[in-house]
Amino acid sequence: xxxxxxWQALAARGFLRSGWPWRSAGYLLTGIPLGIAxxxxxxxxxxxxxxxxxxxxxxxxxxxxxxxxxxxALVERRRLRxxxxxxxxxPHRAPAEPGLRAWARLRFTEQATWRELGYTxxxxxxLWPLDALLVAVLLGAPLTMAAAPALMATVGHGEEVKIxxxxxxxxxxxxxxxxxxxxxxxxxxxYALTVAAGARAALTRLLIxxxxxxxxxRVTQLARSRVRLVDAFEAERRRIERDLHDGAQQRLVALSxxxxxARLDAPPGPLADQLTKAHEQAQAALDEIRELIHGIHPQxxxxxxxxxxxxxxxxRSPVPVDVTADLPGRLPQPVESAAYFVVxxxxxxxxxxxxxxxxxxxMGHRDGQLTxxxxxxxxxxxxxxxxTGLTGLGDRVSVLDGRLSLSSPVGGPTVLAVEIPVEIPxxxxxRCA
Amino acid sequence: xxxxxxxxxxxxxDSVLLREGLVGLLERFGHEVVAAVGDAxxxxxxxxxxxxxxxxxxxxxxxxxxxxxxxxxxxxxAQRPGLPVLVLSQYxxxxxxxxxxxxxxxxxxxxxxxxxxxxxxxxLDALRDVADGGTVVDPEVVRQLLRRxxxxxxxxxxxxxxxxxxxAQGKSNGAIARELVVSDAxxxxxxxxxxxxxxxxxxxxxxxxxxxxxxxxxx
Numbered sequence: 001x002x003x004x005x006x007w008q009a010l011a012a013r014g015f016l017r018s019g020w021p022w023r024s025a026g027y028l029l030t031g032i033p034l035g036i037a038x039x040x041x042x043x044x045x046x047x048x049x050x051x052x053x054x055x056x057x058x059x060x061x062x063x064x065x066x067x068x069x070x071x072x073a074l075v076e077r078r079r080l081r082x083x084x085x086x087x088x089x090x091p092h093r094a095p096a097e098p099g100l101r102a103w104a105r106l107r108f109t110e111q112a113t114w115r116e117l118g119y120t121x122x123x124x125x126x127l128w129p130l131d132a133l134l135v136a137v138l139l140g141a142p143l144t145m146a147a148a149p150a151l152m153a154t155v156g157h158g159e160e161v162k163i164x165x166x167x168x169x170x171x172x173x174x175x176x177x178x179x180x181x182x183x184x185x186x187x188x189x190x191y192a193l194t195v196a197a198g199a200r201a202a203l204t205r206l207l208i209x210x211x212x213x214x215x216x217x218r219v220t221q222l223a224r225s226r227v228r229l230v231d232a233f234e235a236e237r238r239r240i241e242r243d244l245h246d247g248a249q250q251r252l253v254a255l256s257x258x259x260x261x262a263r264l265d266a267p268p269g270p271l272a273d274q275l276t277k278a279h280e281q282a283q284a285a286l287d288e289i290r291e292l293i294h295g296i297h298p299q300x301x302x303x304x305x306x307x308x309x310x311x312x313x314x315x316r317s318p319v320p321v322d323v324t325a326d327l328p329g330r331l332p333q334p335v336e337s338a339a340y341f342v343v344x345x346x347x348x349x350x351x352x353x354x355x356x357x358x359x360x361x362x363m364g365h366r367d368g369q370l371t372x373x374x375x376x377x378x379x380x381x382x383x384x385x386x387x388t389g390l391t392g393l394g395d396r397v398s399v400l401d402g403r404l405s406l407s408s409p410v411g412g413p414t415v416l417a418v419e420i421p422v423e424i425p426x427x428x429x430x431r432c433a
Numbered sequence: 434x435x436x437x438x439x440x441x442x443x444x445x446x447d448s449v450l451l452r453e454g455l456v457g458l459l460e461r462f463g464h465e466v467v468a469a470v471g472d473a474x475x476x477x478x479x480x481x482x483x484x485x486x487x488x489x490x491x492x493x494x495x496x497x498x499x500x501x502x503x504x505x506x507x508x509x510x511a512q513r514p515g516l517p518v519l520v521l522s523q524y525x526x527x528x529x530x531x532x533x534x535x536x537x538x539x540x541x542x543x544x545x546x547x548x549x550x551x552x553x554x555x556x557l558d559a560l561r562d563v564a565d566g567g568t569v570v571d572p573e574v575v576r577q578l579l580r581r582x583x584x585x586x587x588x589x590x591x592x593x594x595x596x597x598x599x600x601a602q603g604k605s606n607g608a609i610a611r612e613l614v615v616s617d618a619x620x621x622x623x624x625x626x627x628x629x630x631x632x633x634x635x636x637x638x639x640x641x642x643x644x645x646x647x648x649x650x651x652x
Contacts (some may be wrong), residue, residue, distance in 0.1 A: 242498065249523060250448040256551025257454050261461070264553060279551065283505045288550045290523060299493070303500045308528040315527060 004085040006198040008016050010191070017205070020192045021084075024197035025139065027082040028131045031200075034079075038072055042124050067107060069116030073124065073208040080209065083201045088209035091115075112208075119207045127200070134196045138189035145182025148175040223399075227334075234337060241297035249289050256282040298340070304335040305329070310343050310361055313323020317347045319356055325363040327370070335370060335420050338396045339363075342404065345389045346374040346416050354378025354414060367423065370402075372418040380412035390416075440564050443483055444469045445476040445490040445502055446521075455489070455550065462557055473501035480509050480516070487517040487564040491547070492529060503529055510536040517541035519563045521550065525573040534568065539646065543569035543603070562603040568646050569603035588630045596623040601646045 003009040010132035052058030070092075077088040091112040095102040100210040107113050143152075144164055152161045152175045160170050165305070169175050259279040266272040301309035307325045314321035343361055350359045356378030363372045383406075394404045402420030442467050444461055446452040456466045468479035470557045472495040480488055488509065494501040506518045514537045522529055522544065530544040543563040549571065550556045559569045575598045589597065592613075601607045 041605045245493070245523060246448065250451050253547055253550060254450045256548060257451075257458060257553070260551045260553040261458060283548060283551060286551070290546075290548070294524055299524055300500070300528055304528045309527075310528055312528065 004316050006083045006201070010194055010198075011054055016187065016190065021071070021194055023082050025135070027079065027197045027201065028135050028193065030079060030082070031123075031128050031131040032135070034075065035123055035131065038120060039124035039128070042068065042120070066117055067104075067113065068121040069113060069118070070107070071210075072120045073116040076119070076204055077209050080201055080204060083197050084205070088205060091208070091210060100136040116208050119204070122207075126315070131200065134193065138193045139186070140194070142182045142186035142189050146179050146186060147394050148178040148182065151175075156285050196266075226399050230334065230396060234334070237297045241293055241299075244289065244293050244296070249286070249293065251288060252282060256286060290398045301336060306331060307363070309336070309340050310363065313340070313344050313347055314361060317359070318351045319354075319359050321347065321359045321361060323361045323363075325361075327363060327365050331365075331370060331422055334400060335422055338393075338400055338402070339370060339372060339418065339420060341395065342372065342416075342418050343374060349382065350374075350376045350378065350414075351388070353382065354380075354412075356412075356414075368422055370418075370420045370422050373415055374418075375413055375415040378412050378414060379410070380408045381410040381412050382406060382408035382414050409412050438561075440464045440465050440486040440560065441483065442560075443467060443479045443485040444473070444493065445472055445473070445479075445488070445505075447471045447491060448496050451491075451550075457500055458550070464560075465555070468512050472496065473505040476502065476505050477509060487519060487560060489519050489560065490521065492520060493524040503533065506621055507532060507536045510542075513562055514538075515541055515566075517543075517564045517566070519543040519545065519569070521545055521547045523547045525571060527574060530574050534646070535568075541566045541568075542572065543567075544571055545569065546571045550631065559603065567603040568601070570601045570646060572598070572602060575601050590629060591629050593623050593630070596620065597627055597646075600624070600627075611636065 003012045003018075003020070005026055006020060009015055009018060012018070015021070042065070043211055045068065049058040049062035049065055052061060074090075080088045089132070092110060093106065095106045112414070113310065141164060142155035148161065148163055148169060149172060150206065151163070152169065152172060153163055156169075160168060161175070161179060162168050167178065169178065256279065259275060263272065263275045263279055266275050284304050298309055298312065300312050305327075307323075307327055311323050314323045331339075347359065347361075350356050354376050359374065359376040361372065362375050363370070365371070390404070390406065397404045397418060397420060400420050402418060404416070406416050408414040434500050440459075442464055444452065444455055444459070446455060446469075449471070452469050452471065456469050459466050459526045467483040467485055468475075470479050476488070476490060476494070479485075489504060490502040490506055492500050492503045494505075503520055503522075506520060510516050510518060518533070518536075518541070520529070520533055520543065523546070533542050533544050536542065541563055542568055543559050545556070545559055549559070562569050595613060596609060599612060604612065606617055606620045606624070613620070
């Protein structure tokens with residue numbers, strides 16, 4: 001693991017031999033001339049703008065000064081790379097339409113612009129003098145001390161030299177002692193300087209390169225829209241089910257009844273045989289539409305909840321299924337729905353692919369989670385990716401912040417485990433029981 | 434087809450088409466529909482007003498289109514034990530059947546798939562059986578239950594299961610004997626064996642039959 005920023009570098013071995021102390025020093029040192037330039041620029045702009053505002057031309061100039069933070073922040077974000085490899089994202093949005101006016105309107109209304117202006121003022125007045133002070137104290141002073149013997153020999157003519165305007169040295173042994181102390185302090189200073197550079201960079205990042213400001217908001221929006229999609233999908237299912245039930249199904253039942261009566265009245269013969277055939281067809285159609293409706297939205301789930309619906313799904317499974325359930329009663333509707341369809345899909349897969357003799361569904365509720373395990377004693381080797389429909393179910397479960405995992409070694413047993421938190425954040429669902 | 438007595442029926446079904454069809458069918462076979470209603474509240478009112486021989490109701494009804502019909506029927510049976518109820522459901526579901534059979538002592542109730550009204554004779558037979566205090570469960574429910582294992586019924590032989598399934602459909606010993614082409618005595622033997630295996634104490638014969646069916650449904 002190569003360190004990617006000063007904090008990691010400080011903790012890594014061989015810090016003093018690495019390039020990080022140099023990078024930290026470079027970061028602070030380059031800040032000094034830049035800070036001075038910014039200060040001069042700001043003052044010049046304000047003075048010129050102030051004076052010229054008497055003849056009105058200064059006002060736009062002052063307004064332009066407000067945008068002065070933009071180039072400064074640009075350079076500062078670049079400079080961050082000296083002490084931190086992580087990219088500093090530009091917080092500005094791209095204007096929706098071309099042209100200077102759109103650009104200016106956007107920039108003047110962005111929060112980032114004003115943060116950058118604030119940073120620029122802070123940089124010009126406080127930060128660069130602070131950088132200079134830190135470099136002077138932490139590097140300059142120890143280096144001066146270390147140079148004491150040399151200074152003694154040159155400037156002091158071997159007799160007397162003043163170090164840092166405080167100590168007056170009059171002998172070489174004293175000079176050497178100070179030099180040794182200076183070297184020790186230099187080592188300490190390098191560490192301190194690196195910490196200072198890291199802190200300085202963190203402040204800069206906080207002010208002008210915040211970690212994708214809208215990201216949290218966007219994630220919430222996305223999560224909400226996903227929940228809304230699933231809700232809409234559910235509502236649509238219920239609507240289709242209602243329409244089929246109130247329309248086609250009732251008509252078919254009436255048709256079957258009419259044919260049944262007609263059969264009773266028909267004298268034996270070809271006509272009666274035809275009627276019998278038609279009646280059988282109508283019954284077959286009824287069976288099909290009944291299964292179809294049940295697949296779209298099982299009424300038992302709405303009426304009796306997950307436990308009953310799963311028992312019902314087990315009843316329908318061609319492979320014998322044992323159901324053990326220990327649930328505290330009704331769960332939120334989206335949870336019940338997702339859990340039920342997972343069980344259905346799993347049982348369908350077991351019937352189709354596993355060659356299992358038995359299957360088992362275990363459901364429980366603990367630590368605010370609905371836990372389900374659907375297992376079978378089949379041949380195993382199932383893969384959630386090969387179009388088993390489990391992928392879509394995984395998505396449905398994850399919308400509810402749940403997890404779905406499949407373990408299916410070759411030779412079995414296959415276990416599908418599902419966990420869904422039952423306390424769904426109310427902000428995401430408009431339905432809070 | 435036996436037409437041995439006229440039943441006074443309260444009919445509750447929200448689909449106008451089916452309601453009309455059922456009224457026509459029942460009247461054609463000599464029964465009297467004293468009230469035909471389209472929602473659960475009207476159902477309750479009609480039963481209280483007319484004291485019918487049997488209530489024939491759909492499960493799903495306005496206002497909520499969930500199981501209002503079934504709820505109203507269970508409620509009514511709690512208030513007037515012995516009110517015969519035949520419930521028509523568009524699905525085969527154990528939960529509904531079990532709830533219905535649990536109301537009262539499980540006699541005089543029926544749970545049929547709605548599609549069965551097309552099989553006119555069987556439907557009318559079921560209606561009469563329930564009115565006479567029998568218990569009728571749709572063969573489809575029974576078929577599903579027989580798929581299940583590891584329950585009190587696991588001890589039953591396949592033949593005994595068949596017999597129990599026929600009992601659950603409200604058939605008499607004679608009818609079961611005819612269906613399975615065995616003697617009445619053989620059927621009686623099977624039935625005592627079933628009762629023994631399901632741990633049902635010897636008591637009133639009909640009552641035990643009902644309990645067997647209940648065991649069957651609750652398993």
